[in-house]
Structure formats: structure tokens, C-alpha cells
Amino acid sequence: MEYFKSGLKSVLGGPQEGAQPSGAETVERLVDRVQSSTLLDDRRDACRALKALSRKYRIEVGAQGMDALRQVLEMDRGDCEIVGYALDTLCNITATESFEEEEQPSINSSCRANVGEQFTEIFIKQADNVGLILGFLEEYDFHVRWPAVKLLTSLLANKPKDIQEIILVSPRGVSKLMDLLGDSREVIRNDALLLLIQLTKGNANIQKIVAYENAFDRLFDVIVEEGSSDGGIVVEDCLLLMLNLLRNNTSNQNFFKEGSYIQRLAPMFNLPSDADTAGWSPQKASNIHCMLRVVRTLVTPGNPAQVTLSSQKTMKACGLLEALCNILMASGVPADILTETINTVAEVIRGNQGNQEYFANVLAPSNPPRPAIVVLLMSMVNEKQPFELRCAVLYCFQCFLFKNEVGQSQLVQTLLPSSTEVASLTTGQLLCGGLFSSDPLSTWFSAVALSHALVENPVQKEQLLRVLLATSVGQPPASLLHQCTMLLQQGNKVQSKLGLLMLLSVWLSHCPLAVKQFLSIATSIPYLTAQVGSNERDDNEELVQGLCAFLMGICVNFNDDSVPSFSKENLCQLIEKRVGLEVFLDKLGELSKHEQYSKAAKHPQLRPKHHSELLLDHEFCRLLKALEGMVVKAVTPKPKNDLMNGSSEMSASESSLVLQYKELIREQDYKLQEMKDLLERERLEKATLQMQLNELSSTVSMLRDENTLLRAQTSASSPQFNKPQDLTQHLTELRVENHRKEEHIQLLETQLHRQPQADAQDQPGGDNGLSEQVTRLRAELEQKTAELETKSVELENARKDQEDLLELLADQDMRANRFKERLRALGEKVDDDDEEEEEGGDLDISSQEEEEDA
Numbered sequence: 029m030e031y032f033k034s035g036l037k038s039v040l041g042g043p044q045e046g047a048q049p050s051g052a053e054t055v056e057r058l059v060d061r062v063q064s065s066t067l068l069d070d071r072r073d074a075c076r077a078l079k080a081l082s083r084k085y086r087i088e089v090g091a092q093g094m095d096a097l098r099q100v101l102e103m104d105r106g107d108c109e110i111v112g113y114a115l116d117t118l119c120n121i122t123a124t125e126s127f128e129e130e131e132q133p134s135i136n137s138s139c140r141a142n143v144g145e146q147f148t149e150i151f152i153k154q155a156d157n158v159g160l161i162l163g164f165l166e167e168y169d170f171h172v173r174w175p176a177v178k179l180l181t182s183l184l185a186n187k188p189k190d191i192q193e194i195i196l197v198s199p200r201g202v203s204k205l206m207d208l209l210g211d212s213r214e215v216i217r218n219d220a221l222l223l224l225i226q227l228t229k230g231n232a233n234i235q236k237i238v239a240y241e242n243a244f245d246r247l248f249d250v251i252v253e254e255g256s257s258d259g260g261i262v263v264e265d266c267l268l269l270m271l272n273l274l275r276n277n278t279s280n281q282n283f284f285k286e287g288s289y290i291q292r293l294a295p296m297f298n299l300p301s302d303a304d305t306a307g308w309s310p311q312k313a314s315n316i317h318c319m320l321r322v323v324r325t326l327v328t329p330g331n332p333a334q335v336t337l338s339s340q341k342t343m344k345a346c347g348l349l350e351a352l353c354n355i356l357m358a359s360g361v362p363a364d365i366l367t368e369t370i371n372t373v374a375e376v377i378r379g380n381q382g383n384q385e386y387f388a389n390v391l392a393p394s395n396p397p398r399p400a401i402v403v404l405l406m407s408m409v410n411e412k413q414p415f416e417l418r419c420a421v422l423y424c425f426q427c428f429l430f431k432n433e434v435g436q437s438q439l440v441q442t443l444l445p446s447s448t449e450v451a452s453l454t455t456g457q458l459l460c461g462g463l464f465s466s467d468p469l470s471t472w473f474s475a476v477a478l479s480h481a482l483v484e485n486p487v488q489k490e491q492l493l494r495v496l497l498a499t500s501v502g503q504p505p506a507s508l509l510h511q512c513t514m515l516l517q518q519g520n521k522v523q524s525k526l527g528l529l530m531l532l533s534v535w536l537s538h539c540p541l542a543v544k545q546f547l548s549i550a551t552s553i554p555y556l557t558a559q560v561g562s563n564e565r566d567d568n569e570e571l572v573q574g575l576c577a578f579l580m581g582i583c584v585n586f587n588d589d590s591v592p593s594f595s596k597e598n599l600c601q602l603i604e605k606r607v608g609l610e611v612f613l614d615k616l617g618e619l620s621k622h623e624q625y626s627k628a629a630k631h632p633q634l635r636p637k638h639h640s641e642l643l644l645d646h647e648f649c650r651l652l653k654a655l656e657g658m659v660v661k662a663v664t665p666k667p668k669n670d671l672m673n674g675s676s677e678m679s680a681s682e683s684s685l686v687l688q689y690k691e692l693i694r695e696q697d698y699k700l701q702e703m704k705d706l707l708e709r710e711r712l713e714k715a716t717l718q719m720q721l722n723e724l725s726s727t728v729s730m731l732r733d734e735n736t737l738l739r740a741q742t743s744a745s746s747p748q749f750n751k752p753q754d755l756t757q758h759l760t761e762l763r764v765e766n767h768r769k770e771e772h773i774q775l776l777e778t779q780l781h782r783q784p785q786a787d788a789q790d791q792p793g794g795d796n797g798l799s800e801q802v803t804r805l806r807a808e809l810e811q812k813t814a815e816l817e818t819k820s821v822e823l824e825n826a827r828k829d830q831e832d833l834l835e836l837l838a839d840q841d842m843r844a845n846r847f848k849e850r851l852r853a854l855g856e857k858v859d860d861d862d863e864e865e866e867e868g869g870d871l872d873i874s875s876q877e878e879e880e881d882a
Contacts, residue, residue: 051085051131055092062096075100075113082120083127090121090147092622096149101160107261108169115175116166121483122148122182150184158183158194165204170213177208177219184226194411202227202234206241208474209250214262218251221265228272235273243273244289251859267318274325281326281335281749290342293322300357306363316365320372323348329632340380349376349383353390356400363414370404370420371633378427378632384435387428387709398452401428405455408477409462409470419634419642422473425631426647429480438480440488443495443508456868460497463512467522469639475512475527483647489539502736504576509535517555520569521641529575530648533582537655540588547583547591553602556580560615561607572644574619577612578652581659600663613660620656625649712855721847728840731833763816770809 058081061074078097082089100114120127122144151157160264161183164176167564184191195201205227208220228235247266254262273280284290296319326339343349355361355369377383390400407413408421429435442456462474496505506514509532516528546552559576562569580603589595603612619625624641628634629649636642 030445051081052092055081055085055088059093059096062093062100068104071100071104072107072110075110075117079113079117079120082117084129084131086121086123086127086130087143089117091144092122093117094147094150096757098157101164104452105164108167109174111164111167111600112169112171112175115172115179116160118151119175119179119182122151122179122186124182124185133354142186144182147185147619148183152183152187152190152194155194158191159198159201162195162198162201162204165208170216173208173211174213174216174219176225177216180205181219181223181226185225188226188229192227192234195227196231196234196237196434202237205240206243206246209243209246213617216263221250221262221269225265225269225272228269232277235277236279239273239283239613241279244270244284244287248289248292257319259314259315261314263315264318264823267315267322270322271318271325274322276330278332278335280709281339284326285339285342286333286677290326290339290348290608291346293319293342294346294348294351297348297355299355308360308365313362313365317368320365320368323352324372324375327378329375329378333379337380339391340376340378340383343376344380344383344386347384349373352376353400356404357390357392363417367414367417367420370417370424372429374420374424374633379431379436381432384428384432388435388438396452401425401455402453402458405458405477406453408473409458409465411465411470415469418469419636422477423633425477426480429483430632435487436483436485437491439478440491440495441483444491445494445496460508464515467641468523471515471519471524472527473519473644475531476648476812479531481644482534483651485693486538490541492535493545495543507545509542510549513546514553517551522572523640524573526568526575526643529572529579530645533575533650534651535577536579536713537651538580540586540590542773543583543586544588544590547594553580553583553594557602557606560612563801568624568643570615570618571624573615574622577616578619578656578659581616581663584656585655585658585662586690600665602661604665608664609665609871610662616656616659619652625652629653656754667690704754710854714851714856717850717854718856720843721851724840724844724847728837728844731836731840740773744860745868 055078056079058074062071063079065071065074075097078089078093097114097118100110104110124144126143158180161176164172165355167176181189195205202745205220205224207712208223209217211217211220215381224238228238236319247270250261251259251266254260254266255526257264297316323343325337327343329336352369352373356366356373363367372726373387377387386400388401391397392403394403404424408425410418429439439455439459442454443460459474461480462470464479465471465474482492493507495507495508497508497511498505499511512528512532516525516532516685518527519528532546536546555574556579559573563571564573580599583594584596584599587594587596587599603609622644624643627641628644628646632646634642634646
């Protein structure tokens with residue numbers, strides 16, 4: 029901020045006496061009023077003036093007034109009018125483009141450039157500022173909500189990544205923006221659409237949040253409200269936002285499919301019956317074009333196969349594929365829409381057998397009706413048709429044959445001799461006609477299309493060898509392979525040569541019978557040899573030479589030696605002597621390094637800007653990538669002195685030494701494998717021991733707890749006896765007392781028997797009184813005896829429990845110590861604290877046992 033202020037003062041200078049105040053001085057006074065005035069009306073007037081000056085004196089207002097404007101948004105947010113002025117002013121100073129009336133002070137160019145971006149950077153240094161603007165979206169007042177939307181759009185245009193991250197972490201940031209789509213004021217809703225289009229570009233997280241905020245439902249509602257494909261630019265904006273949400277976002281694609289939105293998309297392609305006469309407005313064409321792109325986003329070959337297959341099935345089931353085919357066959361459709369429709373149909377049927385079968389049965393409304401495929405191929409081989417349209421037809425035909433053995437077989441069958449008359453043109457006839465056309469582009473298109481009937485289909489490669497073509501009058505028919513070879517040798521256009529070479533490469537690969545027929549043509553190998561050995565490097569001739577080298581390599585690799593003059597060995601010698609192995613490999617290697625190879629290998633669809641860029645095919649590039657290594661290996665001779673295989677040319681001592689080294693290597697490998705197995709076993713044993721040790725530690729701890737609990741229970745049941753020795757002492761006392769009472773009873777009984785009868789008469793009741801005393805003493809003796817027996821049982825049980833616990837603890841300690849020793853042997857560090865504690869516990873128990881025994 030100070031940078032702007034200092035620059036302005038140095039350029040504009042200070043105030044001069046008697047002069048009219050400059051723009052900078054006026055802005056400074058207004059900013060001071062905004063910051064210092066205590067009356068809301070004064071601040072509001074100052075903000076209104078700043079807004080008026082912000083277009084002409086943009087730098088001055090931005091440099092001096094940004095802090096004041098932010099202060100207004102924070103302090104005066106309750107007044108919608110002043111907030112609206114502040115937001116409008118910020119919109120002007122962060123605008124991406126300059127205003128016509130804007131003054132450009134003569135300061136350095138770096139300051140003038142990207143003024144809006146620089147002010148945006150200053151504004152968002154405090155992330156709370158963006159949150160403040162998001163908060164104003166909840167204000168329904170038009171003069172607040174609309175400028176808030178426009179300001180966010182400007183900020184996003186200047187600093188997209190930064191604003192995306194701020195909004196992403198802002199509470200309900202995306203939700204507040206989505207709520208704008210429901211605003212009844214169209215200008216706010218439409219600007220919100222533009223804002224969301226910018227916001228969702230290249231940010232998968234925001235795309236997912238927007239989709240799960242019910243975006244698709246809201247967008248379809250707007251599209252229907254605006255008239256679907258016949259609507260205005262708002263429909264196009266809705267579709268562009270859909271594209272952002274779906275492109276390269278598998279999660280949203282699944283959500284779109286599972287939410288039945290494909291079914292809502294299908295009716296938009298239903299054209300009225302008078303579409304040919306109604307005409308196509310530019311906006312309708314744009315809308316249809318965007319709708320087709322949405323469909324392609326769901327089925328593009330770059331998507332996961334399962335997502336694409338599921339979407340393709342839904343599109344056929346809901347009638348979307350049928351609607352697209354109707355557009356293909358309709359009249360009056362603009363060329364660009366027809367081209368994009370063909371590309372869309374191509375990807376809807378690609379690799380899906382049911383959809384391919386449906387497309388094969390689509391008929392064009394001609395008299396007589398013809399298959400749609402035939403009508404499209406007629407356009408492809410017609411050099412008068414637009415170039416983009418011809419490329420689209422080829423892509424559609426390739427997608428129709430992709431993993432479609434039935435379609436491949438049907439195409440080849442149209443070229444084979446038949447007993448029935450064929451009244452109309454067939455796909456095979458059209459491709460053969462284009463193959464021998466004088467137009468190099470038609471030859472390339474036809475050759476590539478025919479090669480796709482042979483991709484990964486050895487059966488059809490052999491069937492195509494049976495195809496015979498008529499030559500000049502009076503001459504016998506020649507095979508299609510022979511004719512293609514002759515056409516290759518006679519042609520002088522690079523594009524034609526490349527198309528034929530790719531066809532032959534696909535045809536001969538993995539098909540020894542085709543290689544045999546090709547080698548039987550006397551001029552085939554000499555032509556390839558001459559091409560590979562040529563030094564001509566003009567007009568993509570290096571591609572032709574590389575393809576010739578690749579075709580020769582295929583003849584070597586898939587050669588069954590059925591042509592003696594061109595066996596594998598003879599061809600390898602020919603390459604080495606006539607071309608040179610190094611030159612051959614260089615020419616072959618240049619193919620995969622060529623720029624056109626990189627372009628063609630990326631995507632199945634052809635996207636050339638000019639017909640001269642149409643050189644290599646995607647499927648051929650896949651074949652080259654798969655076979656290049658095999659071809660190099662096939663043509664490279666094996667070393668004569670192959671030590672690893674023990675050549676017979678080595679001396680006996682050398683052979684013996686090699687065998688010794690082999691044996692040593694085997695032994696070392698065996699020992700290494702043994703060590704690896706031992707290490708793995710030790711690791712497993714270590715893990716097992718550690719687990720057992722943990723279990724034992726847990727068991728010991730549990731036993732200790734049980735011992736403590738047992739002691740507590742014993743103490744609770746007999747609170748007067750805290751130790752076993754106390755119980756023993758009490759039993760001894762009981763025995764002594766019982767003995768004493770028995771002696772007393774015996775004494776009383778003796779006295780009872782010795783007492784004379786006279787004394788008994790003199791003392792009435794004496795006998796009774798003595799009997800009662802004896803009875804009472806006997807009862808006490810029985811009670812004490814019972815108590816003695818009970819205490820004896822308790823003592824015995826306590827001793828037995830302690831003995832059992834002692835034995836169990838000793839056993840667990842021994843096992844724990846044994847496992848610890850094994851862990852130490854394995855190199856694991858084991859803490860001894862638990863062991864010492866266990867030993868201490870054992871000593872306590874042992875001392876108690878000794879006391880009890882004493």
C-alpha cells in the first residue's frame with residue numbers, strides 16, 4: 029500500500045497554492061472523511077464520492093482507500109447503502125480490465141500492469157476479507173448482494189487458486205454461493221452462474237461440494253425454465269458449469285448417473301419434426317454443442333471403464349442414443365453440430381456390444397433405406413466433405429469396431445466372394461474404393477478404417493487374405509494384400525504410404541500366413557530395404573522409413589520360414605548387410621520419438637488442425653509400443669561367445685571355469701534364499717514370542733490381582749485375623765481353653781458323684797444347680813469345638829489357595845523369563861523392571877509361607 033502512495037506523491041507532487049486540488053488530493057480528503065467522520069451520513073457521502081472517482085482515479089482510490097473501505101464493511105454493515113458503495117468501489121479497483129476514463133499516470137510500466145491483480149493480492153492478504161464478502165451474500169438487499177457477487181468474480185479472476193482455497197475452508201462458503209442460484213432476480217442468478225463457473229475450474233474438492241449441494245437439480249431447473257436447447261446464453265452457462273463439475277471427476281460422474289440426471293438430459297436432444305425448416309440460431313447451436321460435450325464427458329475413453337460402461341447402458345435405455353442417431357440422420361443440421369454428434373455417438377457405442385449392435389441397425393431415411401454406417405463412410409471417402417466431418421466419421425467407425433468381433437467379421441464378409449447378389453453399397457466396397465482413390469486423404473482414411481477390422485482378431489486377418497480384386501481386363505484377379513503392396517510401391521504421397529504401411533503392419537502382426545503371402549510377393553522386401561536404407565528426410569519421410577523398418581521386423585518376428593528365400597535368418601542377414609543393423613534400429617527408434625506419435629498415442633480420437641497432420645493412428649501406436657521390443661530382439665543377432673550358454677568355441681578350461689562360476693552363483697543364490705527364509709522365520713517367531721510375553725505379563729498381573737482380592741476377602745470375612753499366623757494363634761488359644769474347660773467339667777462331675785446324699789438333702793436344689801453348670805459348660809465346649817473346626821478348615825483353605833497361587837506364579841515367572849531370554853537372543857531389548865518386581869513378589873509370598881510353616 030505504501031508503495032502505491034509513494035509512487036503517486038513522487039509523480040503527482042504535493043498541493044500547490046491557488047491551484048485546483050488534484051485527483052489524489054481529493055481522494056485523500058474523502059478517505060479521511062470516511063475514516064474520521066462520526067456521522068453516518070458524512071461517511072456515506074464520502075463513500076459515494078469515492079465510488080464515482082474509482083473508475084477515473086483507480087490507483088489513487090485503491091492505494092489510499094482500501095483500508096477505509098474495509099473499515100466501512102466491518103463497522104457500518106448494518107447500513108446497506110454505504111456497504112453497497114464500498115463494494116462497488118472495491119469492484120472497480122480490482123477489475124481485470126482498464127476503464128476508458130481511467131487516468132494512466134506516467135509511472136513505470138510494472139506498476140500500471142495488472143493493477144486489479146495487485147490490488148486483489150493486497151485485499152486477500154487478510155483471508156477474513158473474503159469471508160466478509162461471503163457474509164454479504166446472505167444479505168437480500170440488491171445493492172449489497174449484487175456488488176458482492178461481482179467483487180468475488182473479480183477477485184476470482186485475478187487470483188483463482190487463492191480464492192478457491194479461501195472459499196473452500198470458509199464456513200458454508202460454497203453453500204452461500206449455491207443459494208444465489210435460487211435468487212428470483214435474474215441478474216444476480218446469472219452472475220452467480222459465471223462466478224461458479226470460475227470457482228469450479230480445476231478444483232475437484234469444490235466440484236464435489238457444489239455437486240452435493242444439489243447443483244444438478246438447480247441447473248436443470250434453470251435450463252428448463254429458460255427453454256432448454258432453444259434457450260438463451262443462460263442455458264449455455266448452466267451447461268458449462270455442468271461440464272466443470274463432471275470433467276475428470278469420477279465421483280461427480282457416478283453421482284450424475286445414479287441421480288438419474290442422464291434421463292433428464294435425453295429429452296433435450298429431441299428435435300421437432302420441422303427442425304430442418306425452423307433453422308438453427310447460433311445460440312441454439314452453442315447450447316446443443318455444450319449438451320453433446322456433457323454427454324461425452326460421461327463416456328470419454330479416459331474415464332474408468334466401469335463408469336463409462338454404466339453410463340453407456342443408461343444412455344441406450346433412456347433413449348439418449350436414439351435421439352443422437354436421429355440428429356445424425358436429420359437434415360438441416362449445421363456441419364459443426366453434426367460433427368460433434370458423430371463424435372458423441374462414437375463414444376456412446378465404443379466397446380459396448382449392445383450399443384454397437386443398435387447402431388449397426390440404424391437406417392438412414394433414404395430411398396431405398398441404407399445403414400447409417402454406410403452413409404457415414406460415404407462421407408468419409410468423399411474428398412468434398414469437410415475435413416473435420418471426415419475425421420469424426422473415421423473415429424465413429426473405429427469406435428464401432430472396437431472390441432466388436434461381430435462387426436469386424438461382418439465388414440470382412442462384405443469383401444469375400446458371395447453366392448448372393450448385393451444390390452447396394454457395402455462398407456467393404458466403400459473402403460476398397462477409398463483405398464485405391466487418387467485422394468491421399470481418402471486412402472489414409474480407408475486404410476486405417478480397414479485396419480481396425482483386424483485389431484486383435486487373427487481370424488479376420490486370415491479371412492481378409494481370401495479377398496480378391498479385379499485388375500485390368502483379361503488379367504486374373506489379385507489378392508487384396510498384393511494390391512495394397514503394389515499400391516504402396518507405386519505411390520508417391522507420404523500420407524498414402526503411411527496409411528498402407530499401418531494397414532500392412534496390423535495385418536501381418538501375429539499372422540504367419542499373412543507374412544508368408546507378403547514375402548511371396550517378389551518386390552515387397554526389396555522395396556522395404558530400399559526405403560529403410562534411404563537418406564531422404566523431407567516431408568515426414570522419416571516416418572515412412574521407420575514404418576518400413578517396423579514392417580520388416582514384423583516379417584522377421586512372425587516368420588514361420590515357409591518362404592525359403594526370406595527365412596528369419598536370411599532377413600536378418602539382409603538387414604545387416606544391405607541396411608546395417610545400427611541404421612535399422614535408429615530408423616525404428618525414430619518412430620516412437622516422433623511428435624506425431626506422441627499426439628496419436630494420447631487419445632483414440634483424431635484431433636488434427638490440418639489434413640497434413642493426419643499421419644499416425646492411435647491403434648497403430650499401441651501396436652508399435654507392444655511389438656517394438658520384440659522386433660528389436662528378433663533382428664538383433666545373438667553374441668557368438670555367449671559365456672552364459674557355454675559356447676562350443678570356448679576352450680575346455682574356459683568352459684570349466686564358467687561352470688564353476690555358475691555353480692558358485694547357484695550356491696550363493698541358494699544360501700541367500702535360505703538366509704531370507706531364516707530371517708522371515710525369525711521375524712515370525714519374534715512376533716509370536718512378543719505376543720506370548722504380553723499375554724503372560726497380563727496373566728501374571730491378573731493372578732496378582734486375584735491374590736490381593738483373596739487376601740482382602742479373607743480379611744473381610746474375618747476382620748480380627750489379618751494374617752494366617754493370627755488365625756493359627758487363635759486356634760491354639762481355643763485348644764487351650766477347651767482343654768481347661770474339659771478339666772473343669774471332669775472336676776465338677778467328680779464332685780457330683782462324691783457328694784453324699786445327706787448333703788444333698790441339707791441343700792435342696794444343689795444337685796440341680798451343679799447339673800445346670802455342667803450342662804452349660806458342655807454346651808460352651810461344643811460351641812468352642814465347632815468354632816475350632818471351622819477355623820481349622822479356613823486355615824487349611826487359605827494355605828491351599830496360597831500354595832496354588834505360589835505354584836502358578838512361579839510357573840508363569842519361569843515361562844516369562846524363558847521368553848525374555850529368547851527375545852534377548854533375537855536381539856530385542858527387554859526391560860527387567862517387571863522381572864525384578866516379580867522376584868520381589870515371590871519373595872514376599874515365600875516369607876509368608878515360611879512363617880506359616882513355623
